[in-house]
Amino acid sequence: MGKKYTAPYEVAYYDGDITGSMKIPSMLAVVVKxxxxxxxxxNRDTDFIxxxxxxxxxxxxxxxxxxxxxxxxxxxxxxxxxxYNKYFCYRNFWIHDEAGNECVLIKSTFVLMDQKxxxxxxxxxxxxxxxxxxxxxxxxxxxxxxxxxQGKFLTYRVRxxxxxxNQHVNNAIYFNWLLDVLGYxxxxxxxxxxxxxxFDKEVEYGQEVESHYELVETAEQLxxxxxxxxxxxxxxxxxxxxxxxxx
Amino acid sequence: MGKKYTAPYEVAYYDGDITGSMKIPSMLAVVVKxxxxxxxxxNRDTDFIxxxxxxxxxxxxxxxxxxxxxxxxxxxxxxxxxxYNKYFCYRNFWIHDEAGNECVLIKSTFVLMDQKxxxxxxxxxxxxxxxxxxxxxxxxxxxxxxxxxQGKFLTYRVRxxxxxxNQHVNNAIYFNWLLDVLGYxxxxxxxxxxxxxxFDKEVEYGQEVESHYELVETAEQLxxxxxxxxxxxxxxxxxxxxxxxxx
Numbered sequence: 235m236g237k238k239y240t241a242p243y244e245v246a247y248y249d250g251d252i253t254g255s256m257k258i259p260s261m262l263a264v265v266v267k268x269x270x271x272x273x274x275x276x277n278r279d280t281d282f283i284x285x286x287x288x289x290x291x292x293x294x295x296x297x298x299x300x301x302x303x304x305x306x307x308x309x310x311x312x313x314x315x316x317x318y319n320k321y322f323c324y325r326n327f328w329i330h331d332e333a334g335n336e337c338v339l340i341k342s343t344f345v346l347m348d349q350k351x352x353x354x355x356x357x358x359x360x361x362x363x364x365x366x367x368x369x370x371x372x373x374x375x376x377x378x379x380x381x382x383x384q385g386k387f388l389t390y391r392v393r394x395x396x397x398x399x400n401q402h403v404n405n406a407i408y409f410n411w412l413l414d415v416l417g418y419x420x421x422x423x424x425x426x427x428x429x430x431x432x433f434d435k436e437v438e439y440g441q442e443v444e445s446h447y448e449l450v451e452t453a454e455q456l457x458x459x460x461x462x463x464x465x466x467x468x469x470x471x472x473x474x475x476x477x478x479x480x481x
Numbered sequence: 482m483g484k485k486y487t488a489p490y491e492v493a494y495y496d497g498d499i500t501g502s503m504k505i506p507s508m509l510a511v512v513v514k515x516x517x518x519x520x521x522x523x524n525r526d527t528d529f530i531x532x533x534x535x536x537x538x539x540x541x542x543x544x545x546x547x548x549x550x551x552x553x554x555x556x557x558x559x560x561x562x563x564x565y566n567k568y569f570c571y572r573n574f575w576i577h578d579e580a581g582n583e584c585v586l587i588k589s590t591f592v593l594m595d596q597k598x599x600x601x602x603x604x605x606x607x608x609x610x611x612x613x614x615x616x617x618x619x620x621x622x623x624x625x626x627x628x629x630x631q632g633k634f635l636t637y638r639v640r641x642x643x644x645x646x647n648q649h650v651n652n653a654i655y656f657n658w659l660l661d662v663l664g665y666x667x668x669x670x671x672x673x674x675x676x677x678x679x680f681d682k683e684v685e686y687g688q689e690v691e692s693h694y695e696l697v698e699t700a701e702q703l704x705x706x707x708x709x710x711x712x713x714x715x716x717x718x719x720x721x722x723x724x725x726x727x728x
Contacts, residue, residue: 247517248510248651252644259642263495270494305646391635393661394668395506397499399552404495414640418686421641439665 236315236367239272243309250305253422253479258413258429259406261303265327265340266292266405268313276364280399286358287349291436292405293322294343294376297429301337301480308332315367318357321345323367324374343374349400352436379430379471382459385446388415392441403437408470412460415445424456424476431472437462443469483562483614486519490556497552500669500726505660505676508550510653512574512587513539515560523611527646533605534596538683539652540569541590541623544676548584548727555579562614565604568592570614571621590621596647599683626677626718629706632693635662639688650684655717659707662692671703671723678719684709690716 249260273279283289303309309329316324322343329338346355396407408431413421437443446461455475462470496507520526530536550556559575574587593602637658645651655678660668684690693708702722709717 246510246514247645248514248653250646251642252646252648254646257642263493267493267495388638393657394663394665395498395504395657395661398494399497399499399501401499406495410640410642414642416641418641 235317236365237272237276238312238314239268239275240310240312241268241271243311245303245305245307245309247305251421254305255302255425255479256304258426259409261329261338262295262340262409263404263406265311265313265329265338268311268327269325272313272365278361278364283346283361284349286346286355286361288346288355288358288361289349289400290344291347291433292342293345293433294341295429295431296341296377297426297431298339299337299425299427299429300335300339302425303329303331303337309337315362315365317368317370318362319370319373320356321354322373323357323362343376376432377430379432379473380450380459381471382446382448382461385448385459385461386415387444387446387463390414390443390445392437392439392443394439397439401438403439405433408433408437408462411443411445411462412447412470412472412474415447415460416458423479425479426474427477428475429472430474431470433470435467435469437464437469482564483612484519484523485559485561486515486522487557487559488515488518490558492550492552492554492556494552498668501552502549502672502726503551503554505673506653506656508576508585509542509587509656510651512558512560512576512585513652515558515574516572519560519612525608525611530593530608531596533593533602533608535593535602535605535608536596536647537591538594538680539589540592540680541588542676542678543588543624544673544678545586546584546672546674546676547582547586549672550576550578550584556584562609562612564615564617565609566617566620567603568601569620570604570609590623623679624677626679626720627697627706628718629693629695629708632695632706632708633662634691634693634710637661637690637692639684639686639690641686644686648685650686652680655680655684655709658690658692658709659694659717659719659721662694662707663705670726672726673721674724675722676719677721678717680717682714682716684711684716 312328327340450457460472557577563571570591576585697704707719
């Protein structure tokens with residue numbers, strides 16, 4: 235397994251939702267920053283990757299939430315490049331609280347995308363070497379994401395501040411669309427314990443997305459299924475498991 | 482003049498717009514955090530204020546931007562309670578870059594709002610004393626905000642993550658609505674040099690706002706006039722001056 239990198243983060247008031255829990259979009263933005271910082275440290279920043287005509291894109295998250303951090307908490311955010319094969323790089327993120335307890339574990343899959351034709355490139359040894367992650371032949375099978383059978387939706391217009399330096403919608407913004415559609419009552423009653431997300435296509439400025447969702451309630455588990463669509467095409471799929479909020 | 486408080490801040494990738502400049506909504510969130518941190522330091526945190534049945538609300542900003550900070554820059558963010566009269570507290574914020582140059586100056590007006598009836602309360606000596614700001618009798622005359630004469634608008638639905646711990650839309654979100662409506666071409670061509678904002682009424686979850694704007698172009702100055710409306714009522718007014726982007 236590759237090099238670890240840990241950075242401290244104090245949850246700011248603007249990271250908190252109405253209950254004082256850290257917003258999922260903020261959480262994702264903050265953890266991804268540690269991988270950016272590690273890349274800068276290893277002289278593999280965005281400009282270096284761009285010199286190959288490539289850019290990093292995240293295709294999957296598997297998020298296990300033991301508890302959501304609260305505003306004011308001092309966290310340790312850790313990232314580690316775990317392994318890679320011909321096309322996929324596997325990277326974990328952890329959030330620990332001040333007492334050293336694990337709050338969140340995020341498994342992610344990164345690919346290198348050709349900046350011109352937006353096709354996946356094979357992993358370049360010169361890019362990946364300094365992370366010292368293990369080369370494997372196996373392709374990790376992500377946990378299955380169940381499709382929506384009968385959903386409802388709201389539309390969201392992509393805003394100027396949703397797009398970042400590489401002209402695409404920042405990953406964290408998808409979580410805003412995925413969750414917001416569930417509404418105030420649901421989001422103040424339940425909190426997520428597990429989130430599976432798959433990013434299929436890149437949303438761009440000027441587009442309007444539909445955030446579809448469906449509630450699946452069994453005796454043991456409350457789950458939501460999600461799909462971000464544009465013109466009937468799938469851009470992102472997600473399943474989220476929920477429990478009653480503790481606060 | 483009152484006590485100064487300075488905190489460091491490094492502009493994260495998620496604070497940056499498509500050009501790598503710090504987003505105005507992020508900038509406001511970050512500067513306001515310094516006043517929250519100073520209040521915690523002086524034992525005047527939100528819970529203490531709430532014990533009087535009150536909460537801080539910002540009514541006005543006058544923002545002078547010498548240059549927008551860029552992603553990766555290490556900033557010093559400073560705040561100081563300047564003076565107060567019977568109802569209004571005047572607080573300044575400064576952003577300086579690593580070389581000590583002033584990037585941004587923000588003059589703001591805070592009031593104490595009764596949490597039950599949402600009316601302005603007179604300033605309580607016990608709340609304000611530790612900031613050591615000067616008591617004055619004069620009421621500061623804010624720079625005049627010109628009204629829209631003939632505008633266009635887009636609508637924005639208030640999202641779950643737009644509301645913060647006190648159940649209202651975070652101030653920084655208004656800047657998202659005010660600016661987004663100007664569109665990609667405008668926002669990548671021009672950058673703001675001066676922003677005047679007045680918050681008239683509080684927007685809440687479940688509401689849909691109209692972000693109205695009008696361009697006013699003279700030989701010397703490009704200016705935009707703004708108004709956030711719900712059902713014909715004014716919730717927020719702004720004037721923004723622009724210059725061509727340098728990057």
